[in-house]
Amino acid sequence: DIQMTQSPSSLSASVGDRVTITCRASQGIRTSLSWFQQKPGKAPKSLILAASTLHSGVPSKFSGSGSGTDFTLTISSLQPEDFATYYCQQYYSPPFTFGQGTKLEIK
Amino acid sequence: EVPLVESGGGLVKPGGSLRLSCAASGLSFSDSYMSWVRQAPGKGLEWVGRIKRKSDGETTDYAAPVKGRFSISRDDSKKTLYLQMNSLKTEDTAMYYCGTGSACDIWGQGTMVTVSS
Numbered sequence: 001d002i003q004m005t006q007s008p009s010s011l012s013a014s015v016g017d018r019v020t021i022t023c024r025a026s027q028g029i030r031t032s033l034s035w036f037q038q039k040p041g042k043a044p045k046s047l048i049l050a051a052s053t054l055h056s057g058v059p060s061k062f063s064g065s066g067s068g069t070d071f072t073l074t075i076s077s078l079q080p081e082d083f084a085t086y087y088c089q090q091y092y093s094p095p096f097t098f099g100q101g102t103k104l105e106i107k
Numbered sequence: 108e109v110p111l112v113e114s115g116g117g118l119v120k121p122g123g124s125l126r127l128s129c130a131a132s133g134l135s136f137s138d139s140y141m142s143w144v145r146q147a148p149g150k151g152l153e154w155v156g157r158i159k160r161k162s163d164g165e166t167t168d169y170a171a172p173v174k175g176r177f178s179i180s181r182d183d184s185k186k187t188l189y190l191q192m193n194s195l196k197t198e199d200t201a202m203y204y205c206g207t208g209s210a211c212d213i214w215g216q217g218t219m220v221t222v223s224s
Contacts, residue, residue, distance in 0.1 A: 001171075034210035036152070043204055043214045044144075044152065055212065087152050091210035094168035096142070098152045 002026050002090050006099035012107040017078045021102045023071045023088035032092035035064055035073045038101075039084045047086075048073065080106070108133050109216070111205055116218030123195050123222070129188040129205030129215055137161065137183040140209050143190050145201035146217075153201070155190070157209055172198075195222045 003026035013019050023033065031051035036044040046055040048064040051071055061076045075082055083106050088099040115127040129141070140163075143155040156169040158179045167179050178191040188205050202217040 032210075036211075038152075043216050044211070045214065046210075046212050049210060049212065089152070089154070089210050091208075094157065094209075095170045096154045096157065096209055098154060101151045 001095055002029060002093060002097055004088055004090055004097050004099040006086075006088055006102050008102060009100060010103045010105065012105050013078055014107045015078055015080060018074065018076045019078060019104065021073045021075075021086055021088075021104075023066075023073070023099050025069045025071075025090055025092075028068045029090045029092035031067045032090055033064075033066070033071050034089045034091065035062075036087045036089065037082075037084045038087065044087065075104075078104075110134050110213050111207070111215035113203065113205055113215045113218035116203065116220045118221045118223065119195055120224055121195060121197055121222055124191070124193045125195065125220060127190040127192070127203055127205075127218055127220070129190075131186040131188070131207075134207065134213065136181075136186040139207045141179075141181060141188045142206045142209060142211055143179060143188075144204045144206060144211060144214075145199075145220075146204070147198075147201040150201075155203070158188070192220070195220075197222050 005024045007022050033051045035048040038044040052064045063074045086102045112130045142157040159166045176194045180189045200222045204217045205215045207213045
């Protein structure tokens with residue numbers, strides 16, 4: 001099985017900051033990676049697919065990059081609504097494993 | 108219109124069974140691969156399984172913890188996805204979400220399953 005490791009597991013930042021979350025796969029997955037945002041008590045929401053393609057309706061402040069084993073999610077100019085938990089998921093080979101999540105909190 | 112609506116969750120005793128449904132609307136259900144993902148209280152997301160579309164054989168894949176106990180099926184005429192859960196364990200307690208695709212592009216709102224005596 002492919003293991004997905006996210007870092008950091010938690011992150012404190014201020015409104016207006018730019019943050020980067022990293023996701024590493026235990027083996028190459030090309031660009032078969034998605035990023036999700038989840039707020040407390042809500043279903044996850046797709047942000048990015050194929051490592052760098054923004055899902056419909058997602059603002060351009062979110063961006064993704066990477067291929068192979070190393071991937072990043074960058075959020076520019078943080079706003080209060082961006083504070084949430086973020087997950088990566090590989091869909092290269094089943095089981096389609098998730099990272100453990102990164103909780104982004106307000107400093 | 109909500110694209111995906113799960114139902115069928117509830118309280119069940121260990122060893123029991125439950126069938127979840129996911130009704131789709133406003134999307135091309137028959138052309139879509141469909142997935143189930145769960146989230147135990149206070150924990151992260153866990154992929155449960157996926158079913159391909161009919162033209163790709165409706166092949167299924169499952170996560171190791173549920174393989175042999177859970178079964179995913181679909182009825183394209185009803186635009187509905189199913190998750191049959193048998194031999195339920197306390198560790199299956201979670202919110203269960205359905206989603207489109209292998210990496211859920213669109214998510215339902217979830218249905219809660221509690222396995223407890």
